[in-house]
Amino acid sequence: MENTHGRRVRLYPEDVVAGAFGNRYATDYYEGYLPTGPAAHLLTAGGVVGWVASAHARRGxxxxxxxxxxxxxxxxxxxxxxxxAMPAPTSARPELGTFVVVGSSMGAGKTTTASALARGxxxxxxxxxxxxxxGSGSGKDRWMxxxxxxxxxxDFxxxxxxxxxxxxxxxxxxxxxGIRDALVGRGASVVVLEIADGLLQEETRGLAAGLAGFADGVVLAVADALSAVAGVGIMADLGAPVRAVSGLLTASPLASREAAAATGLPVLSPAELIAGGALELLNGAAVPA
Incomplete structure (x- = not known):
């Protein structure tokens, strides 16, 4: 479990911990809901407490x-x-734009992609x-x-x-x-936001439907070429401006070429985003004709 400094500490029987009741939607981990009795489960290392309704076969x-x-x-x-909770900040748009990272699924590389944009x-x-x-409360993404x-x-x-x-x-x-406005209020000139889970998750899809007019660009993180095609199609139906594809897919040059040919969009690895792709997105150079 994470301590107050973000370090993961080992738990032993009879340790006393503080957590927060909540649900969890994680296709690679747990589906969990608020507990109803004197026993509960630790849903995240960050301290979200609930009751596991289903779990991925790989999880203990x-x-x-x-x-x-x-x-x-x-x-x-x-x-x-x-x-x-912080009070609602004053509405403000960043000088250089707001970019949103969405993904085809959990583990598609969303946080790595968002971090690469920030680094670039x-x-x-x-x-x-x-x-x-x-998402579900944890310090991992914040530290990245x-x-x-x-x-x-x-964050949320x-x-x-x-x-x-x-x-x-x-x-x-x-x-x-509110997150965007708070970041701008603290002096950010460009903002990157990450939406958790995949496009088939209800909350993610609902937020993606509101990106038109809010986001200056969307980067879609996917694990394979077929997910890129499906994800770009879903986002197009929602009116969201997908500008590039990234994520776990980019570990394979062949899969990256498949996705680029099928979607007509630039496929940029995290390393390419850091090396200059993030700046090209900001300047509009990576937008296909």
Missing amino acids: EPTVLEVLGLLADRSGRPLSLDDC WSRTGLRVGAGKVT YHDAGAAEIV LDFGMASTFGYPPQRLRATMV
Whole structure:
């Protein structure tokens, strides 16, 4: 489990930990929901607590927790992460644009792609803001953005949600806009946002439908060429401006050529984004005729 500094610590029987109740939607890990009794499962290393309804065949049994009680304020009122949510920031658009990374599935390379964009821009001296719009609470992605050079980082945790699975669309849409506005308010001149899970997940698809007019560009992270074709088609139906394809697919030059031929879009590996592709996207040079 992650401690308050982001380091993963080993748990032993009888350790006492603090977590936050929430759901989880992770096709490669757990499908989990709020617990209803005195026993619960650790859904994420970040401390999201729930009850596992299904698990990927590769995963072992989840860590079992005994619920000792609820954290409360001085009056005895149970605390919620909502109590710590930042106020809605002033609406603002970044000077150089907002780019959103969406993916075909979990594990498609979304965070690696978003981090590569942040790295590519920050190494040229730009002040980059990075944020994760949806997902389950964990520090891993935040640290990846930080290591890539993002000057400011805001995510859904800052807006009072331990996990976004199950929240109403309007709350998630407001969070996406709020993350962008908060990053701009802190001085970011360009913003990269990551939406978790894949395009078949309800919340992800709903947010993708609102990217037209919000995002200056979308980078689609996929694991294979067929997913690139399907993903570009879904995004086109939603009116979202896909500018390039990246992700795990780019580990294979042959699969990358397949995807480029089938979609007509540039396929850029994380290394290519860092080396100059991110700047080309920013300047519009990577947009196909």
